[in-house]
Amino acid sequence: MLDVSLNRHTSQALYRQIAEQIKTQIGNGRLPANTRLPTVRQLAQELGVTRLTIQNAYGELQADGWIEATVGRGTFVSPAVQPMSLQPTIGQFLTPDSALSDMLEINHIIGVRSMAMAHPDPTLYPTDEFYDYLNRLRPIAAQLFNYGPIQGDAELRVEVAKLVQEAGITAVPEQILITAGAMQAISLVAQALAQPGDLVLVEQPTFLGTLNIIKAQHLRSQAIPLHPDGPDLEALEQAMREQRPRFFYTIPNFHNPTGYCASPEKRAALLALARQYDCLIVEDNIYGNLAYDGPPPPPLKAQDGDGRVIYMSGFTKDIMPGLRIGYAIVPPHLRTRLLTLRRSTDMCSPELTQRALAHFLRDGGLKRHLRRVLPVYKERRDTLLTALQTFMPAPVTWSQPGGGFSSWLRLPRYFAPGELYRLALQNGFAFTPGEAYLMDALDAEHLRLCFGNQSTAGIRAGVQLLSELIRQRMQAGSRPSTWLPIV
């Protein structure tokens, strides 16, 4: 029943190898919920390892919720585990919306190693510290549980203004609009700037949440090809000149999904084009603090002499997504419109968490936190790149992210990443097919791997499995894609 083979010539500890293989077999349904596992003694004997090795493997599986042990009864696969084979809706369709829905669902399934979602590792969240800040607000909790200011908590706006000033942006608290995550900042700004039917420009590929917003608001969009050093300037200039778009949405620092970072020359050229064609730039800098090879490049907004950049960011990637706190720096002429839109959407964000975050930022909590997590994410990024180099078959190429959480892989042309996606899910591994980040599915030959939320061992095991699946498909001779186009 249990099929474990050990490699004694790798650096991966034996207990880890055992735990990983058991996880995979639980994840792909080979070991269903409530299956009895061999006793420590039986398995130690069978594999020729010490009992301590098996105890460590079982201990790790138990701590992560994969198995349960009851004294006198034995060790069983946890009844809470839901292998991918029991999730018929996941992977059925592929649009930006379904991809996001899949990612969120997969995240909660024990039994899948997910490199699908570009988010930080929950085990690294500063939860205890943050709780201390919440507890200190207990005496004024009743006040903070009221409706808060529409524009956001005043103390938080002061701290955000200081934060962006450190990045070279001149802004005062009156210009800061606190939002429910950066997504809401994108959505409100898009609503404020464009009417249904208006044209906006986006990089291709781009953040799928923005594609969802564009669709939901019935905007038209044009894709500007993205290169490793930033957007294609020729295509951008032509679109600005001929189409007069309402704005160009860009992620210059550690772009999602590619990990690319725009070069200083491209940044300067972008600002010059915006000036020449009087086009607004919506800059999303949500990954700006997650720089692994030196300080992050200054945002476009820091060089925006004439107010053509609307800047937004948030605390989802560098602190924790559940805060749901983002922000935009709002130009004076849009302030009233944005406040009206926020009022008519959800009024305001909870003030309790905003105030706790304000105090956390005021006391240097973000810098402390970044000092702790950046080396961990950097090691994971390095592990991903090394594992890709070691295991991926030759035709596959990938980006080399200097920050953020994602690398963008390019598969051989005849590959259908959607089919690979379903196959990987059946094997207990998740990534995101590239189609989800594209305006049109013609260029369907990419996939995104995220490294923020997996241990180095998990990243290596995931890449090894994915590489094996790709190799097998290459050997079998792939057919052209039968994948559904994005609608």
Ligand SMILES: Cc1ncc(COP(=O)(O)O)c(C=O)c1O
């Ligand atoms: C580029 C980009 N912008 C915005 C967001 C959404 O951020 P939030 O969770 O703060 O709404 C994400 C999340 O993946 C992202 O990658």
